[in-house]
């Protein structure tokens with residue numbers, strides 16, 4: 001089976017001359033949740049808009065479920081559901097009519113049972129006769145998702161699904177995305193919340209300045225690039241790191257009481273046992289020791305800095 005989405009050598013230069021995307025290659029497998037992570041202006045929305053056919057590209061090829069977006073535009077677009085960043089709804093229309101209408105726009109025959117299923121899944125069935133203006137912000141977002149699902153797409157784009165949303169609603173959204181995936185949907189979400197990528201994604205792509213810096217299995221990425229830190233809380237403050245500890249990469253906190261050792265968690269010899277032994281010999285006593293793994297955030301900041 002072809003990848004659900006295949007992007008090769010994608011480039012976009014806006015009329016202003018700004019290069020929003022350059023040489024982007026991306027292949028998305030069916031059934032995965034892929035997070036495209038990048039700061040403001042990285043090119044995430046541009047990429048989605050090109051795949052959905054609302055922005056033209058300057059270079060590259062794109063296929064959706066094997067359909068070229070130029071030569072088989074309709075077949076490709078039919079397979080995509082898009083939930084844009086901004087809520088855009090006819091405020092006077094009811095929830096049910098909004099979703100039915102959206103399905104009609106794709107030339108699909110009415111299917112009341114399917115529409116009922118998605119409205120139930122999104123906890124909107126009880127509100128089906130409400131006008132969208134009467135709904136809370138969270139419900140409006142769910143109506144946007146119902147609209148995007150109305151024509152039975154295979155690939156769902158969520159552009160910043162939780163931007164400006166409170167913590168509870170964010171968690172609801174995450175649960176919902178997982179439910180959709182369980183039903184076989186492939187999901188690409190863009191976010192600048194690293195926590196969101198860490199929480200949800202199977203794979204993560206990091207984009208910055210229009211370039212895809214890396215695409216990696218999330219767990220592997222965190223294993224590969226994740227550093228561990230050992231923090232020792234000393235019994236008495238040190239004024240400086242003793243010369244006898246020079247072979248370890250240590251930092252001393254300003255209070256002199258916390259000694260921090262960063263090491264590669266995957267290395268065969270982490271250097272930690274030897275360090276503790278040396279501290280013992282030097283008579284440097286500690287009250288507590290704590291290890292932590294670097295988060296996706298640390299990894300991301302590192303990558304972006306390296307690229308810059």
Ligand SMILES: Nc1ncnc2c1ncn2[C@@H]1O[C@H](COP(=O)(O)OP(=O)(O)OP(=O)(O)O)[C@@H](O)[C@H]1O
Pocket residue numbers: 014015016018019020038039040041042043044045046047192
């Ligand atoms: N129509 C346009 N004309 C010129 N430049 C544009 C246009 N649309 C976007 N850009 C620029 O292209 C770059 C990428 O924008 P894009 O909206 O794709 O970023 P993004 O990663 O989605 O950012 P955000 O997280 O803020 O939504 C930005 O520098 C933006 O200013």
